[in-house]
Amino acid sequence: MYGIDLTGKNGLVMGVTNQRSLAWAIAQPLAEAGARLAFSYQGERLRPTLEKLTAGMEGAVLAECDVTSDDQLDALFATVGREMGRLDYVVHALAYAPPATFENPFVQVARDDWKTAMDVSAYSLVAVMQRAAPLMTEGGSAVTLSYLAAERVVPHYNMMGVAKAALEASMRYLAYDLGPQGIRVNAISAGPVRTVAARSIKGFGDLYGEAGGRSMMKRNIEHEDVAGLALALLSDRLGGGITGETIYVDAGYHAIGMFLPEGAEG
Numbered sequence: 001m002y003g004i005d006l007t008g009k010n011g012l013v014m015g016v017t018n019q020r021s022l023a024w025a026i027a028q029p030l031a032e033a034g035a036r037l038a039f040s041y042q043g044e045r046l047r048p049t050l051e052k053l054t055a056g057m058e059g060a061v062l063a064e065c066d067v068t069s070d071d072q073l074d075a076l077f078a079t080v081g082r083e084m085g086r087l088d089y090v091v092h093a094l095a096y097a098p099p100a101t102f103e104n105p106f107v108q109v110a111r112d113d114w115k116t117a118m119d120v121s122a123y124s125l126v127a128v129m130q131r132a133a134p135l136m137t138e139g140g141s142a143v144t145l146s147y148l149a150a151e152r153v154v155p156h157y158n159m160m161g162v163a164k165a166a167l168e169a170s171m172r173y174l175a176y177d178l179g180p181q182g183i184r185v186n187a188i189s190a191g192p193v194r195t196v197a198a199r200s201i202k203g204f205g206d207l208y209g210e211a212g213g214r215s216m217m218k219r220n221i222e223h224e225d226v227a228g229l230a231l232a233l234l235s236d237r238l239g240g241g242i243t244g245e246t247i248y249v250d251a252g253y254h255a256i257g258m259f260l261p262e263g264a265e266g
Ligand code: NAD
Pocket: 014, 015, 016, 017, 018, 020, 021, 022, 023, 041, 042, 065, 066, 067, 068, 092, 093, 094, 095, 096, 120, 145, 146, 147, 189, 190, 191, 192, 193, 194, 195, 196, 197, 198
């Protein structure tokens, strides 16, 4: 009853840098279920990797798009419209904050760094859905990726935490606006996963160990954990009634209110 067949469906996946990218993990079950996929990448230097990764994927469309450029966004959606006609799914798996925002205390954040982080990591979802919605003529579903630092203070995340809070709020307003068109928008709040973006965060190694060791399940999450939920949220068959939601995939870490000291009886 719940076999997922996405034959005839079209998806846009944004944010693949390499095979460790969460965007790439999410693309796997979509492709396996039969969806045709377009991939957007930030700059031409990323294209060769994507060409290699997608070599066996029938009908894959590759298009450059730096999300800070309205012209590149327009060109991306013109390509998607021309090549695919209708769009059913969007995977928004990209973010950026300048290195100084991770290295310095939050109180020192510079105005330009604030704007950059907000633009790339939060506004981009709005800019994307503005252009995706007209192509979602039979309804659709979008998933973005967030992190616990949107809701709680996580040391070093600083500006990225603030941008993720804006991203989650934007997701809800988009879900409200686009719901009547049958378009769902949701966020997955993922626990730490080793990727290129994660490496840019100061102290990520400690944070990774902490998140796994102290989680309810005493483990870190895997790429596949995120991919499985993304498939469910994108597919109407599994996630058809869910929109405006942030769902945690973090082995239960977010729901713990207090940690006992090392060695104490739990
Ligand atoms: P990644 O480095 O593989 O992907 C990040 C992507 O963002 C890259 O493909 C990069 O090109 C893209 N990007 C950055 N600036 C851009 C711009 N101006 N225009 C277009 N693309 C741009 O890392 P990832 O961990 O897979 O990140 C994907 C998403 O998952 C991000 O939103 C990240 O914040 C989120 N996330 C990651 C973790 C983790 O621990 N890795 C946890 C929770 C959420």
